[in-house]
Structure formats: structure tokens, C-alpha cells
Amino acid sequence: MPRTVRTLVALTAAVTMFVAGVSAPAEAAATNDYCVGQCNDILPPGENGNATLADILANRLFGTRPAHTDDQLKPYEQLAGNYQQLTNDTIDDYFNDSSFGVASGDVASTIQPRSDVKIVRDKKTGVPHVYGSTRSGTEFGAGYAAAQDRLWMMDVFRHVGRGQLSGFAGGAEANRSLEQTFWAAAPYTEQDLQSQVDRIAQSGAEGAQALSDISAYLEGLNSYIKQSHDGRYFPGEYVLTGHVDAITNAGDIAPFTATDLIAIAGVVGALFGTGGGGEVQSALVKQAAEARYGTQLGDQVWQSFREQNDPEADLTLHDGQTFPYGASPANAQGVATPDPGSVTPQQEIYDPTGSAVTNAKAEVAAPGNLNAAKGIFDNGVLPGAMLSDKHGMSNALVVSGQHTDDGHPIAVFGPQTGYFAPQLLMLEELQGPGISSRGVAFAGTNFYVQLGRGQDYAWSATSASQDITDTFAVPLCTTGGSVVTKDSNSYLDNGQCVPMEALEVDDSWSPTIADSTAKGSYKLIVYRTRYGLVQSRATIGGKPVAYTSQRSTYRHEADSIIGFQKFNDPAQMATAQQFQQAASQINYTFNWFYVNSTEAAYYNSGWNPVRPSTVDPNLPVLGERRYEWAGWDPATNDAQHTTAAEHPNSIGQDYYVSWNNKQAQGYTAAGFGDGSVHRSDLLDDRLGALVRSGQKLSRADVTKAMEDAAVTDLRGEDVLPELLKVIDSQPVTDPAQAKAVEQLRTWLSHGAKRVETTPGSHTYADADAIRVLDAWWPLLVQAEFGPGMGKDLFTAMTGALQINESPSNGQTGPTSGSAGANESVPHRGSAFQFGWWSYVDKDLRAVLGEPVAGGLAQPYCGGGDLASCRTALLTTLAQAAAQPASEVYPADDNCSAGQQWCADSIVQRPLGGVTDPASTWQNRPTFQQVVQFAGHR
Known part of the structure; x- marks a missing residue:
């Protein structure tokens, strides 16, 4: 049946049921689905994250994998090579149909772990569809399904949250590194964890409901633990790490408690929902700038690199809205600058x-064939840099209905939580009294869908990271x-x-x-x-x-539970205003996006503390009463926070884009790098041009805009033109230099893409040009800024903002500071969030004599002389062109030296005993939705 016919049939059925006032049974929840075939999602590598000991051994010996372990990986990967031919009718080839319910012919299994709940799994993806006749049953089913799909991973994270990962999963260096960095960021006593549980209980009727939901969720989770242990179908990692004996089944899997879930929530909050804290490094930059240029000019240099409110920055809210927060005041008081070299x-x-x-x-x-699995966790069960590695990776494209093909808003959005096997997130559908949703949640906190869709609305988030x-x-x-x-x-x-x-x-x-x-x-x-x-x-x-x-969120990670509870309740999410009210109850720093059939909306969440007007939030401050947050109680870490109206928010803007960029005018970023060139420009340029063209956009149009940005090199598209302008100011006479310039120019004319010659070839088109730019970028930044800034300032600045974040992350440059810790983390997918793109762009335009709003306080390339700047660029270009691929792309655990495609490739980092293949690079959310609602309650 053609999609258009299916849409009409489904819409007619939904409206008929609604008008008749018929309450459909939970397992027939599709009748309450107003997306009518126009909702899709994807979450690689696959829903199934459970592997028995036999599964792990089979994977190690024969390369087999349990069902639904990697079945979402290929569709996700293949969009990168085929997106230009995408149509609305072929979206299902690259995304799951995320309609509510499971058609009778698509049911793979149905279980009833308790009398008031059924868990139905579909044949295609194995996603759990939980149908409860009671709310308690729904939550019991959510816990049971979570244990089925992510038990080992949840256990890993509850131990990370307590600083006990090594004792649980082994003393590999990566495990020790992770628990050390996490313990430094969010350490809790058992009483601290229990206090957060108690706080939920004290949060009125909604808190009491949340605690009841958690209790039922834990019953389901622990029920599965006992059954799987007794039946010997629990995750095989428990045997391999010595917790259960393979022969006698002796040993146990400790049941989960409410404080375990708080510990997991603490890990999630520390990874994705925070911002700020870099004030000491900012002070070191300011100090080095003043030492180089004197106090007055040095302060101007520091401010120009901070780009607090850069007039050229890409904004999510582009209609002139202003939301002042976090800027440095004039004549700040209480600044606590360290003595040079003392930190x-x-x-x-x-x-x-x-x-x-x-x-x-x-x-x-x-014993026996267990030798096949020996040493699989010698490199740790989680990346050691998982917390120190920056997490600004999600994106969103949302178009209001006046610009779409059928008059209804379109959203293509999702979080980027890294690539793991299994994923940190799990897909689920929850249907029961007061809950009707499908989407993803972090396993262990999936009693509610955290990002996904309801009956006639969808929502998602990107990391905001405000201060x-x-x-x-x-x-x-x-x-x-x-x-x-x-x-x-x-x-x-x-x-x-x-x-x-x-x-x-x-x-x-x-x-x-x-x-x-x-x-x-x-x-x-x-x-x-x-x-x-x-x-x-x-x-x-x-x-x-x-x-x-x-x-501000320390000791309060669990407070956001009420906002997520509302997201799952259709009665509280029918309008954009209700969505904003729900999002305002989430204290994590996120940019939230929402669509229903008539409205598109945005809200920035987070507990923004109210500071004294004399305090500079961009620098460390003296620990004295007069500089404390307003209304702050140190015993509970409660404080006064800015009101909901003071947070960037909007309803009905023509379109929204977000890729962890600046939210609105006046809303100061917590760190460095929100300037004239930002990764979000790749989205804004494409979607903005489509909207301004006057054409009516389809879901395929918006998806193609997202994917075109996902395979584009930001440096190539937005900075290479200025580099070539400087070089083209005189003829290039050296043959080697001329060849490299022409290769780069040709690549730029092809769109500066990092795409295969043909899908699956594992060879890039314009491979030499890509290699040259990868090698050139760190060299040109050093040559452009190093001489003028001097060693101390340059080093301080690379400590505040790394110079490069290429897909392979193999080109860190000759100097790399502490903020460059994730420069050398390979195979992450996410790229071009953190780098000196804006600085290079502004400096080169100034050298070229072009207008620059909010320019750097000093010229750098060639001291501001065009000819000298050109010489520096050509010299480093020649050095880069001469570097063989084996040097540009060094060998690692997954690739041999010189393998360009492989160096960029995305690796699903195994969190358990089963591994998945690498996939082609694309700069894209991990979980992603494509939605357009045709109807509304």
C-alpha cells in the first residue's frame, strides 16, 4: 500500500476512534497515533544489548551475533552514501517506522512477566513495546525490558557512579581512568544518593508518582535478574568477570535499588547535562595575554578570543530575541587569579x-572454550576519556508548518551520545495510564522515554552546556x-x-x-x-x-524526573506552552525542541544560578559570602535560579537549527569557540537557504540537509575559501604547492565532502585533498598564531580550546593543551565542534582587508601583512602535502597506518563481550527521529 494511502487510512482510523470516545486497549495503541506513518527513528547498532556466555563465545569464535545486535547499523551507515536520492517513500529504508504498536504480522514475541503488563517485540528491530493495564504494570515492564536488553551495561554504570568500576569489571587502565575522573566530578556518599531519593518523595503528588514508578520499575528489573540467573540466560560478562561461576552457577547479580538509579543518573548528568567550570583556564589565558600585551590590550585580546557575544555567531533563535546571561561585568570584583605557574x-x-x-x-x-574470551576487557569496558572527552554532539533541524509540503511542522533531530555496543540509550515504547510514548532513554533511567514521541507530538534535545x-x-x-x-x-x-x-x-x-x-x-x-x-x-x-x-545540579541529578514524567503524559504535552513548562522542570543544560501538527517550539533548560552583578562567571572568584549565589544553601546546594522566561525560548520561528551552538543574543557561552565559524553553520546554511527559497519542504528535504552537513568538512566549506584567497593574492609558482592548491580547490568545488567514491568502496573521493587539509590544519594554526601570541599565550589558549577536531582525530598539532584531551580520541563520529575555525576565519579576513564584526584584538597571520601571511600558509601547505598518509593517519587498534577511510570510521566501542563492525564516517546524532504529525487531538 503506498505511503499516502496508508497515511489517510491511519488518520481516518485515529480520528474515528477519538471522535467516538472509544478507549483502545493498550496493545492496540496505534489507534492513538496521530503520526500516521510519518514518524521514523534509528539507533545503531541494534536494540539487543544482551549476550549470554554462549553468545559471546560464538561471536569470538565464529563471528556470529545475537539477533537485533547490529540490524540498525547498516541502514544508519548507508544514508551517508545514498542521501541525495532520498524521498519520503524511501525514508523507511534508512530509518525504522516508529509508529505506535506492532502489527499482528510483525510480532516476533509476546511475554507477560506480570498479569498487568505485556511486552511485545517486533520482528524487524526487536524493540520492546510495553503495554500495561495499570501504571505499575507499565513501569514493571519497562524495568523488565531494560534488564533484558541492557543489564550488564546498567551494572557497569551503577559501579562507575560509585567509583567502583575496577572492582566490578577489572583494573584495566581505562577503567581506572574513568572512575577517577568521574569521582572527581560527581562523588557521592550513600547518604547523598538516598537524599536524592528522599527529595523525589518530597516533591508533591508528581514526586510521589515518580517514586511509585521507580519502585515498580525496580520490581521488574530485579524480577528479570532472578529469573535469568536461575535459568542461566543472564549476560555472559558476569561469568567472564568472575561474578558467577560458569559450571556451578554460584555467585550472584546484586539486585538494583533506587540509589543505584540515582548513581546512573549522576553519570548521565555529568556526561551530558552540565556546563561551565573552565574559569581557571580562562584566567590563565587572560593572565598570559596581559603578560604579552599589557593589562589593557591583554584584556581586549582575552575578550576577543572568548567571543562571549560574537556578532557573527550562528544563533538558534535568529529573530532578534535577547536573553542576557553569563557575560563579564565591567569592573568585576572578587576575581581570584592564580600566581603564574602555581596551578x-x-x-x-x-x-x-x-x-x-x-x-x-x-x-x-x-575452563573449556572460555579461552576464546580471555582478555576482552584488558582495555577496559568504557573509554577512559569518556568523561573528560567533551560532549557537544547532538543536532536538530525543525521547520514550522508554513514552510512544509502539507502545512505541518517537520523535525529531524536527535542526541549524539557516542557509539557503543550496546548503545548507552535503548529504544522502547511505553503505553499505560498516564504514559504514551516511544523513543529512547539511558538504560537504568528508562522508566520514562527521555527523547522521542508521544501520540501527537515529538521532542528531542541537544547539549546546551551553558554556565x-x-x-x-x-x-x-x-x-x-x-x-x-x-x-x-x-x-x-x-x-x-x-x-x-x-x-x-x-x-x-x-x-x-x-x-x-x-x-x-x-x-x-x-x-x-x-x-x-x-x-x-x-x-x-x-x-x-x-x-x-x-x-548547580550537584546533589540534584534526580530532580529532573518530573520534567521527563510530563514529557510522557499526553495530557501535559498537547501544546507548545505545555512542552516549555515541562522542559523548564529539567535542570540539566539542554536545548529542547518540540513539534506537533501545528506548532514548532524551543526551550533551553538548566539551573542557571543567579550571581551577584559584580561577579564575573568567566573567571574564578574568591570564596566569600558576598560572592555566593543568591539564596544559596550549602547544606543542600539549593539556590535561586533564573526564571523560565529568562531562558532562551521560542514558539513558531520559521525554522530552528542547533548543533551545540550559541542559543540567542546575549546568552553567553560557558567556554571558548562560539564565533563566526561553527559546526551549526553547516545546518543553518542549508536549511535557511531551503526556507528562504520559498519551496515547500518535505521530510526528505530536511533529512537530506542534515545528512549533507553530516558528510561535509567544516574547515573545507567555511575556512578553506579564505585560505585560498590569501594564497591567490599572488600566482603560485612552486609546482608542488600549485598541485596541492589545485587539489584543494577541486575538492572545495565538489562541496568539501568526506564521502566514498562509491558506497562501500572504503576510499574517499578527493582523498589527496582531504589528506592535505588534515595535515595542514594544525601546521597552519601554529604558523598563523604562534609567532604573534608567543609560547605562553598560545599554550594557554590551546588549553582552553583545542585547535583541531577532525574525524580521525589523528592530527593534534605540535602543541596541545589540556582542553585537547579529545583531539586524539579516534573513531568517535562527532567532529568539528571544538577548534580554532573562527579564529582563523576572522584573522584571515582581517588580513585580506575584508570587514570583520567582532574581530580579534590583534592581527596574527604574518603580523597582519598579506604577503607574509601568504608565505606562512604556503610553507606549511608544502610541509603538509609532503606528509605521507601513513603519518597523517597513524595506526591504531582498528586500522593500519595510512588507511584514511578506516582512520575516520566510526567504531561501536564494545561495552560487553560482543563486537560490531566499523562504519563510514558521518557527523550525525546517534539516535535520530524524522517526524511530521498529520493530526492532533
């Missing part, structure tokens, strides 16, 4: 034996008259010397089949003060201080 990071590890740092391997006896974290400098002290040093663990609180609170956790591990790291142990220690967690030590005026991090 040292806080040491979190106490390890008197030294056993924690050994990498010696140990042989573990493995909700401040850095305070607290003077150190001692009691008893001993000498005060940077290592002292007491501090002055309102004139009184008080001890810091030591948050400690012991972790120890022994060799297992899956992890052969030698036996070891250590103690993680983080110090907590009135003003938050100690992150570094320094001196100010020669006196020791501790720099602390105070995040």
Missing part, C-alpha cells in the same frame, strides 16, 4: 602500595600552627579554619578471564568544601588556595 591539579588517588599502577598481566585458568558551574578560590589553612601549604586540607570558611570533607571509596580488583590486569587496589579521595569539590591547588599572592567546582 596544580588535585590528586584524587591515595595508593600507598603502588599496586594500582601496574600493568603486569596475569594468567587465569579458563551552571562556578570556580571558587578558598584560602587554605591549618590548625595547630603548622605551615600552610597547597596540600593542606583545611580551609577558611568565614574566618574559621574548618577541615575539608574527604569523600573516599576503596576499590580493588583481581585478574579474571575477561581482564588479566594484575591484582591491585587503591583508594579514591575527593575533598568537598562549602563551595564544592576541590579540583586544583594554587597560590594567590603567594598564599595557598584550593580551587573548587560548584555545580
Whole structure:
């Protein structure tokens, strides 16, 4: 049946049921679906994240995989090579049909784990469709399905949240690195976790409902744990890590508690829902700039690199709306600038034996074929840089109905949470009293769909990362008259010397089949003060201080549960205003987008603290009462936050785009890099041009705009033209240089794409030009800015903002600061979020004599001389062109040296015992929806 006919039939059925007032049974929930065949989604690699021991061994020995482990990977990958031919009728080839319900002929299995709930799984994707006749049954089913699909991963994350990953999954270096960085960012005592549970219970009727939902969810989760253990079909990773004996079945899988879910929520919040906290590094840039140029000019240089409110920045709200927040005030008070060279990071590890740092391997006896799985977690179960790696990766394209083919808004949007096997997110449909939704949620918090669709609306988010974290400098002290040093663990609180609170956790591990790291142990220690967690030590005026991090959402990760509860309730999401009200109850820093059949809307969420007007949120401040947040209670970390109306918000703008860019005029970014060239320009240029053209857009049109941006090199499209203008100011006479220039020019004329010659060829079109730019970028940035800035300022700036983020992440440049930690993390998919694109663009346009709004305070390339700038660019271009592919794309665990496509490729990082193949690069959300609602309640 053609899609148009299916749409009319489904819409007629939905309207008939609605008008007649008939209440459809939960398992026939499709009758309440107003998307009528125009909703799709995708979540690679596949829904199934559970592998028994037999499954893992079969994967290791024969390459087989359990059903639905990777069946969404190929459709996701193939869009990159076929998007230009996409039509509305072929969207189903690259996305799942995300209609509610499962047609009778598509049912793969139906189970009833309790009398008031059924879990139906479809044949194509294996997604759990949970139908509860009671709300408790619905939530029981959500917990049961989560355990079916993500039990091992959920267990990993509850241990990460407690700083005990190594003891659970092995002492590999990556595991230790992750738990150390997480413990430094969000350490909690068991009482802290329980207090968050209690806070939910104290949040009125909605809180009581949420706690009841959690309780039923836990019943379902723990019911599956017991059944799977008794039946020996639990995840095989428990055997390989020594928790359950393969022969006797002795051992256990600990049941989950409410505090476990809070620990998982803490991990999610620390990864994706925070912002700010880089004030010390910002101060070091300012300090280095003033040392280089003097106080007045140095301050101007610092401000120009900060680009707090750059007039050329791409804005999600482009109709002139202004939402002032976070800008530096004139004559700031209480700034706590460290003495030069005095900053040292806080040491979190106490390890008197030294056993924690050994990498010696140990042989573990493995019965039978278990040898096939030996050492699979020697590199850890999670990336060690998972928390320190920046997470600004999701995107959204939303078009209001006046610009679409059928008059209804269109949305193509989704989060980018990284590529893992299984995914951090899981797909689900939940249908029951007060709940009607389909979409994704982080496993372990999936009692509600967090991003997805309801009966006649859809919503999604991108990371906003506005400044909700401040850095305070607290003077150190001692009691008893001993000498005060940077290592002292007491501090002055309102004139009184008080001890810091030591948050400690012991972790120890022994060799297992899956992890052969030698036996070891250590103690993680983080110090907590009135003003938050100690992150570094320094001196100010020669006196020791501790720099602390105070995040508004610390101790409050669970507070967002009410907002997510509303997202799943059709009665509370019928209008854009209701959506904004629900989103305002989420304290994580996200940009939220919403569509129904008539409205498109946006809201920026997050607990933005109200600071004294004299405080500069972009620099560290003295830990004194007069500089504290308004209404702040240090015992609970409650404070006054800006009102909902003060957050960027909009209903009915012609179109919206977001790729973690600046939200609106006046809304100051927490870090560096929101300038004239931003990754979101790739979306805005395409979608804006389509809207301005006057053509009526289809779902395929918007999807193609997204994917065209996803395969485009930002540097090639938006900065290479200026580079070529400088070079073209005189004829290029050197043959090697001329060849490289022509290769780049040809690539630019082809759209600066990183695409295969033919899908599946594993060879890029314009491969040499791509190689040259990859090699050239770090060299040209160094040559353009290094001489003028000087070593100290250049180093400080690379610590605040890395210079490059290419798809392969193999070209970090000759200088890389602490903010460049994710420059060398390969195979991540996401690219071009963090880099010096704007600085190069503004500087080159100034050298060319072109107008530059909000330009840099000083010229850099060639000292502002065009001829000298050209020489610097050509010199580095020649160096780049001479670099062989083997140097530009070094070997790693997945690729041999010189394999360009492979170096860029996306790897689904295994979180368990089953692996998935690499796929072609594209800069795209992990989970993605394509939606257009034809009807409305």
C-alpha cells in the first residue's frame, strides 16, 4: 500500500476512534497515533544489548551475533552514501517506522512477566513495546525490558557512579581512568544518593508518582535478574568477570535499588547535562595575554578570543530575541587569579602500595572454550576519556508548518551520545495510564522515554552546556600552627579554619578471564568544601588556595524526573506552552525542541544560578559570602535560579537549527569557540537557504540537509575559501604547492565532502585533498598564531580550546593543551565542534582587508601583512602535502597506518563481550527521529 494511502487510512482510523470516545486497549495503541506513518527513528547498532556466555563465545569464535545486535547499523551507515536520492517513500529504508504498536504480522514475541503488563517485540528491530493495564504494570515492564536488553551495561554504570568500576569489571587502565575522573566530578556518599531519593518523595503528588514508578520499575528489573540467573540466560560478562561461576552457577547479580538509579543518573548528568567550570583556564589565558600585551590590550585580546557575544555567531533563535546571561561585568570584583605557574591539579588517588599502577598481566585458568574470551576487557569496558572527552554532539533541524509540503511542522533531530555496543540509550515504547510514548532513554533511567514521541507530538534535545558551574578560590589553612601549604586540607570558611570533607571509596580488583590486569587496589579521595569539590591547588599572592567546582545540579541529578514524567503524559504535552513548562522542570543544560501538527517550539533548560552583578562567571572568584549565589544553601546546594522566561525560548520561528551552538543574543557561552565559524553553520546554511527559497519542504528535504552537513568538512566549506584567497593574492609558482592548491580547490568545488567514491568502496573521493587539509590544519594554526601570541599565550589558549577536531582525530598539532584531551580520541563520529575555525576565519579576513564584526584584538597571520601571511600558509601547505598518509593517519587498534577511510570510521566501542563492525564516517546524532504529525487531538 503506498505511503499516502496508508497515511489517510491511519488518520481516518485515529480520528474515528477519538471522535467516538472509544478507549483502545493498550496493545492496540496505534489507534492513538496521530503520526500516521510519518514518524521514523534509528539507533545503531541494534536494540539487543544482551549476550549470554554462549553468545559471546560464538561471536569470538565464529563471528556470529545475537539477533537485533547490529540490524540498525547498516541502514544508519548507508544514508551517508545514498542521501541525495532520498524521498519520503524511501525514508523507511534508512530509518525504522516508529509508529505506535506492532502489527499482528510483525510480532516476533509476546511475554507477560506480570498479569498487568505485556511486552511485545517486533520482528524487524526487536524493540520492546510495553503495554500495561495499570501504571505499575507499565513501569514493571519497562524495568523488565531494560534488564533484558541492557543489564550488564546498567551494572557497569551503577559501579562507575560509585567509583567502583575496577572492582566490578577489572583494573584495566581505562577503567581506572574513568572512575577517577568521574569521582572527581560527581562523588557521592550513600547518604547523598538516598537524599536524592528522599527529595523525589518530597516533591508533591508528581514526586510521589515518580517514586511509585521507580519502585515498580525496580520490581521488574530485579524480577528479570532472578529469573535469568536461575535459568542461566543472564549476560555472559558476569561469568567472564568472575561474578558467577560458569559450571556451578554460584555467585550472584546484586539486585538494583533506587540509589543505584540515582548513581546512573549522576553519570548521565555529568556526561551530558552540565556546563561551565573552565574559569581557571580562562584566567590563565587572560593572565598570559596581559603578560604579552599589557593589562589593557591583554584584556581586549582575552575578550576577543572568548567571543562571549560574537556578532557573527550562528544563533538558534535568529529573530532578534535577547536573553542576557553569563557575560563579564565591567569592573568585576572578587576575581581570584592564580600566581603564574602555581596551578596544580588535585590528586584524587591515595595508593600507598603502588599496586594500582601496574600493568603486569596475569594468567587465569579458563575452563573449556572460555579461552576464546580471555582478555576482552584488558582495555577496559568504557573509554577512559569518556568523561573528560567533551560532549557537544547532538543536532536538530525543525521547520514550522508554513514552510512544509502539507502545512505541518517537520523535525529531524536527535542526541549524539557516542557509539557503543550496546548503545548507552535503548529504544522502547511505553503505553499505560498516564504514559504514551516511544523513543529512547539511558538504560537504568528508562522508566520514562527521555527523547522521542508521544501520540501527537515529538521532542528531542541537544547539549546546551551553558554556565551552571562556578570556580571558587578558598584560602587554605591549618590548625595547630603548622605551615600552610597547597596540600593542606583545611580551609577558611568565614574566618574559621574548618577541615575539608574527604569523600573516599576503596576499590580493588583481581585478574579474571575477561581482564588479566594484575591484582591491585587503591583508594579514591575527593575533598568537598562549602563551595564544592576541590579540583586544583594554587597560590594567590603567594598564599595557598584550593580551587573548587560548584555545580548547580550537584546533589540534584534526580530532580529532573518530573520534567521527563510530563514529557510522557499526553495530557501535559498537547501544546507548545505545555512542552516549555515541562522542559523548564529539567535542570540539566539542554536545548529542547518540540513539534506537533501545528506548532514548532524551543526551550533551553538548566539551573542557571543567579550571581551577584559584580561577579564575573568567566573567571574564578574568591570564596566569600558576598560572592555566593543568591539564596544559596550549602547544606543542600539549593539556590535561586533564573526564571523560565529568562531562558532562551521560542514558539513558531520559521525554522530552528542547533548543533551545540550559541542559543540567542546575549546568552553567553560557558567556554571558548562560539564565533563566526561553527559546526551549526553547516545546518543553518542549508536549511535557511531551503526556507528562504520559498519551496515547500518535505521530510526528505530536511533529512537530506542534515545528512549533507553530516558528510561535509567544516574547515573545507567555511575556512578553506579564505585560505585560498590569501594564497591567490599572488600566482603560485612552486609546482608542488600549485598541485596541492589545485587539489584543494577541486575538492572545495565538489562541496568539501568526506564521502566514498562509491558506497562501500572504503576510499574517499578527493582523498589527496582531504589528506592535505588534515595535515595542514594544525601546521597552519601554529604558523598563523604562534609567532604573534608567543609560547605562553598560545599554550594557554590551546588549553582552553583545542585547535583541531577532525574525524580521525589523528592530527593534534605540535602543541596541545589540556582542553585537547579529545583531539586524539579516534573513531568517535562527532567532529568539528571544538577548534580554532573562527579564529582563523576572522584573522584571515582581517588580513585580506575584508570587514570583520567582532574581530580579534590583534592581527596574527604574518603580523597582519598579506604577503607574509601568504608565505606562512604556503610553507606549511608544502610541509603538509609532503606528509605521507601513513603519518597523517597513524595506526591504531582498528586500522593500519595510512588507511584514511578506516582512520575516520566510526567504531561501536564494545561495552560487553560482543563486537560490531566499523562504519563510514558521518557527523550525525546517534539516535535520530524524522517526524511530521498529520493530526492532533
